[in-house]
Amino acid sequence: MALNFKQGSPARSYTVLVLLLAISIACMVLYSREDGEGPLHSMQSTVSGLFSPVLAASGGISSVEDTIASAVEDATATPETVTALREQNQELRSTIAQLEEYRQEAERLQGTFKLTSAYDAKTVTGRVLSRSMDPWNMVVTIDKGSNDGIRSGLPVLGSSGLVGQVVSTTPFTSDVRLLADPQSGVAVMVQSTRDEGIVRGNLDGLLYLENVDDDAEVKVGDVIITSGLGGGFFRGIIVGTVVKVDGEPGSSKFEVVVEPNASAKAYEEITVITSMDSDKAEEYADKVAEEKEREESESSSSSSSSSKQDDDNQSQDGNANSAYDAYGSYGGYDASGNVSYYDPYGYYDAYGNYISYDAYGYGGGGYV
Amino acid sequence: MFSNNLMVAIGGLAAVLLQVLVAPNIAIFHAIPNVLVVYTLLIAMLVPGQHFVLAFVLGMLSDLLGYGPVGAMPLLLIVASALASRVHMAFDNGTVFIPLVVLAVSIILVEVLYAFIAVGAAGVDPMDAFIYRALPCTLYNCVLGLALYPFMWRLFGKREPQLGSVMPGPHLQ
Numbered sequence: 001m002a003l004n005f006k007q008g009s010p011a012r013s014y015t016v017l018v019l020l021l022a023i024s025i026a027c028m029v030l031y032s033r034e035d036g037e038g039p040l041h042s043m044q045s046t047v048s049g050l051f052s053p054v055l056a057a058s059g060g061i062s063s064v065e066d067t068i069a070s071a072v073e074d075a076t077a078t079p080e081t082v083t084a085l086r087e088q089n090q091e092l093r094s095t096i097a098q099l100e101e102y103r104q105e106a107e108r109l110q111g112t113f114k115l116t117s118a119y120d121a122k123t124v125t126g127r128v129l130s131r132s133m134d135p136w137n138m139v140v141t142i143d144k145g146s147n148d149g150i151r152s153g154l155p156v157l158g159s160s161g162l163v164g165q166v167v168s169t170t171p172f173t174s175d176v177r178l179l180a181d182p183q184s185g186v187a188v189m190v191q192s193t194r195d196e197g198i199v200r201g202n203l204d205g206l207l208y209l210e211n212v213d214d215d216a217e218v219k220v221g222d223v224i225i226t227s228g229l230g231g232g233f234f235r236g237i238i239v240g241t242v243v244k245v246d247g248e249p250g251s252s253k254f255e256v257v258v259e260p261n262a263s264a265k266a267y268e269e270i271t272v273i274t275s276m277d278s279d280k281a282e283e284y285a286d287k288v289a290e291e292k293e294r295e296e297s298e299s300s301s302s303s304s305s306s307s308k309q310d311d312d313n314q315s316q317d318g319n320a321n322s323a324y325d326a327y328g329s330y331g332g333y334d335a336s337g338n339v340s341y342y343d344p345y346g347y348y349d350a351y352g353n354y355i356s357y358d359a360y361g362y363g364g365g366g367y368v
Numbered sequence: 369m370f371s372n373n374l375m376v377a378i379g380g381l382a383a384v385l386l387q388v389l390v391a392p393n394i395a396i397f398h399a400i401p402n403v404l405v406v407y408t409l410l411i412a413m414l415v416p417g418q419h420f421v422l423a424f425v426l427g428m429l430s431d432l433l434g435y436g437p438v439g440a441m442p443l444l445l446i447v448a449s450a451l452a453s454r455v456h457m458a459f460d461n462g463t464v465f466i467p468l469v470v471l472a473v474s475i476i477l478v479e480v481l482y483a484f485i486a487v488g489a490a491g492v493d494p495m496d497a498f499i500y501r502a503l504p505c506t507l508y509n510c511v512l513g514l515a516l517y518p519f520m521w522r523l524f525g526k527r528e529p530q531l532g533s534v535m536p537g538p539h540l541q
């Protein structure tokens with residue numbers, strides 16, 4: 001087809017240009033006016049479905065990239081270094097890596113199973129095939145579709161909370177829009193005060209709690225759960241925890257940042273909820289809130305205990321016994337110098353200095 | 369001419385496959401390269417006269433495979449490729465500088481306008497859209513264009529370009 005301005009017929013070129021522009025604009029107008037079942041939306045789903053085998057291959061690209069990098073590394077090694085021992089070592093490494101992969105997968109699935117059991121939910125778990133190929137949509141495609149009972153609008157869980165919502169399905173695949181997508185919005189409520197709002201994603205990757213009433217009470221540490229309003233999500237699914245509150249409700253600068261409960265890292269398996277018991281979900285959210293409160297109180301008592309201990313050490317010339325009796329498990333030495341209470345975070349040495357455990361459980365974490 | 373058409377079509381197919389298979393896996397933060405846009409604009413500059421249909425087809429495929437409004441990307445690609453082709457014809461002095469500037473300006477035009485169309489309805493702050501998506505994606509696509517330009521020139525042009533060298537565009541040969 002000759003569409004050259006210079007060599008072809010200019011009139012024909014302009015005709016084609018105008019025609020294609022008109023078709024494009026007509027498509028845009030039609031797309032914006034039709035609902036999710038309209039012809040263009042259906043065509044979009046159909047084309048995505050047709051490309052699903054190709055999309056499935058996309059998921060393996062990352063591992064292929066790693067393999068290629070490894071192969072390049074091997075190819076550039078000197079022949080002397082390529083010994084039988086090294087080959088054997090690599091085989092063992094490969095086996096360990098594979099086992100580690102299975103272990104992590106089992107952990108993730110256990111987390112999902114625990115969550116769905118707590119929610120008493122009927123679920124379909126799918127593997128992520130691919131991610132959106134444009135930067136404006138945070139959508140993943142999973143290998144389960146309408147043939148597995150999935151339909152648009154159903155909520156999707158990661159290993160520890162809500163991660164998104166099904167936006168379209170084909171018989172064999174489903175598209176899930178993630179919470180962090182700016183076009184996603186979830187009707188939620190603050191679990192403790194029942195104040196309602198909407199959690200939205202943003203292009204900066206954070207979740208924001210919006211549309212909160214002027215008299216709402218939101219504070220850091222509040223657990224956010226789905227409210228079930230609007231019918232898109234079942235009530236009681238845990239979304240995340242408030243990590244930052246700026247300004248006062250009703251003011252233009254009021255901003256609440258929510259940290260999603262489900263990990264923000266790449267999802268590999270996700271679970272679509274087809275039905276669930278909202279009351280049990282709320283009970284689970286209660287437990288999560290209690291656990292978070294307990295963790296916070298433990299960490300704050302730990303820090304206050306250690307600071308208090310330092311003060312007392314200074315004032316009592318190393319005799320710390322009376323100071324940490326008031327702090328329960330953060331006791332330490334008795335009069336004979338023996339440990340009277342078990343402290344999971346550290347111990348006191350013979351000089352009364354508190355030494356925290358390091359990541360490996362040894363007392364190398366340094367003085368506090 | 370047939371040979372060029374065939375090569376453009378094969379290149380388009382390769383661009384689609386690269387976009388679907390590779391692009392999401394080489395995203396830097398949330399910036400995903402758009403091979404389709406880069407390929408279309410390079411073709412518009414290197415093989416003027418074949419870009420309308422290519423822009424429409426690749427744009428339509430991009431929208432159908434993605435989640436944005438169908439029709440937006442073909443519209444933007446047709447406009448951007450027409451502008452890129454005309455500007456390149458007018459200002460090409462045989463160096464790599466002009467094509468890269470034209471490419472960068474065309475890419476940022478596509479990205480910014482697509483941002484308004486695709487996420488404008490979602491109530492996203494335009495400044496956020498520009499800073500967090502349009503700008504990083506433009507930079508990423510410019511780097512991709514810089515890498516692809518010599519290769520595309522070798523395929524569709526006559527001589528390999530050199531920085532600062534006088535190099536007649538293919539439409540002048």
